[in-house]
Amino acid sequence: MNNFPKKLQEKINQRKAQNMLRQLGTEHDLIDFSSNDYLGFSNSKEIFDMTHHYLESHNLHRNGSTGSRLLSGNYEFYNEVEAMLCEFHNCESSLIFNSGYNANLGFFSSVPQRGDIILYDEYIHASIRDGITMSHAKSYKFKHNNLDHLDEMLKRVQHDESVIYIVTESVFSMDGDSPNLVSLINISKKYKAFVVIDEAHATGVFGEKGVGLIQELGLENQVFARLITFGKALGSHGAAILGSKELTEYLVNFARSFIYTTALPPHTLMTIKSVYMELPKTHEISKLHNNITFFKAEIIKNKIQHHFINSNSAIQCCLVSGNENVKALSNQLLKKGFDVKPILSPTVPAGEERLRFCLHSFNSEKEIKDILQLLASLLKI
Incomplete structure (x- = not known):
């Protein structure tokens, strides 16, 4: 008996024939x-030791969080780290997710509503595309970093009853380039659109102490939401969405990738804190x-x-x-x-x-x- 569906095997065979098959690498x-x-x-020993010593000194010998944050997993350490993120990134509120993928999935599947409009850069990350696919909002892509095209689209989709979200990355993962963020913000103001910026590849790289490109440009109070990740320049794991207290409250109630997942363990949270303690002096x-x-x-x-x-x-x-x-x-x-x-x-x-x-x-x-x-x-x- 063949236990693998024929349709799936055909897709694998097609990938192989086109030299497009993905495979896991080795260390x-x-x-x-x-x-x-x-x-x-x-690979920083200083960050590793800082994390270890803190957990030991606070008698935190827990391997897991025991549940989602809405059940048993919201230990006090979460509040401490999220408050630190707010101070460092100059935002009103922050909410930690288990990964950048989970954060984008949770945000875009829950925040834009039916009747809303999402305009996104054609090179946007797959996690954002997947979240948009799960949304009830209408979505349209604009040409990569082409603000003239974005402006044209804004003129076409603007309606009194629609909320418009403009979505881009501050540094694109596949090209390494950036949009003109100042001009993008100015365009958004003209149409009263909400701007969402993925800062995954800018956090820890740009700005004083690695605050990111949005803060380097002084735009943090002019965007609706920022996504930062801890698994790239910061060398750990997880992500956070930065924005208003109202946004955090909404995500806690409606972002399914936040609600229905086991929280990060204490060791990961302390590693994130250790990294942020290291950034100002590195x-x-x-x-x-x-x-x-x-x-x-x-x-x-x-x-x-x-x-x-x-x-x-x-x-x-x-x-x-x-x-x-x-x-x-x-x-x-x-x-x-x-x-x-x-x-x-x-x-x-x-x-x-x-x-x-x-x-x-x-x-x-x-x-x-x-x-x-x-x-x-x-x-x-």
């Missing part, structure tokens, strides 16, 4: 140009930006800048059309000890496949020089 000791651990915090953020500047200079030095998407973030993308081509190039770099992931279609549109370089504070200038010299030689083949 390795390659030079890291692929992880989201931009500041190296995930030199890793400036090291990261020095590496970004050096990487971009080396791209020009090796005369391969026309292959790269312009970005000032830790994400630098080299376009290599075709899944087979970009996978082959990634394998060549891997053989020389460098871990650079190929980003394949359908994750990105066909023809826009790329090598995504994720830069870190701990990458050396020699590593950057070596990998870009190697890449330049391979691109010429």
Whole structure:
């Protein structure tokens, strides 16, 4: 008896035939140009020890939270960390979710109502798309970072009875670029639209102490909601939605990905607190930006800048059309000890496949020089 449905096997076979099959990797000791651990915090002994000592000193020997936050899992530590997030990110209220995916799913599936309008950047993250799919609101995409197109769409969808939400990212995960956030905010005011910004790849990277790009620009009081994550530059796990007290109260009551999930354990919450205690005194953020500047200079030095998407973030993308081509190039770099992931279609549109370089504070200038010299030689083949 075949215990796997034929339709599902056909979809797997199709992926294999198109060289698009995703597979789990294994742990390795390659030079890291692929992880989201931009500041190296995930391997920080100082943060690990700080977390351990706090839990020991407060006699917190709990492995789990025991339930959802609305049942038994809302221990006092949650309130402490959320208050710290409000102070650090200059917001009225914050609500922690188990991941960025859960946060976006909970927000977009519950906040926009039937009759409302969601306008979202065409390159928005899959977690936001999935949340929008679960919403009863109507949704339309605008061209990537094209504010003229956004303005045109706002004119078309504006109705007295509709609430309009504009959704974008401050740093896009697949291109590493950013919209003109000041202009976007100004457009939103003209149409009285609510702005929602995903700051997953900006938190810990931009702004004083890593507060994010929205705060760096002084826009935090002009957006309806911000999403920050702890699993990228902050090296831990989880996420939070920042906004008003009313927004938090609403999400606690209606965001199903918050209501019906077991809360994070004390160790994760203390790790998040330890990270935020480390951010004001770390030199890793400036090291990261020095590496970004050096990487971009080396791209020009090796005369391969026309292959790269312009970005000032830790994400630098080299376009290599075709899944087979970009996978082959990634394998060549891997053989020389460098871990650079190929980003394949359908994750990105066909023809826009790329090598995504994720830069870190701990990458050396020699590593950057070596990998870009190697890449330049391979691109010429």
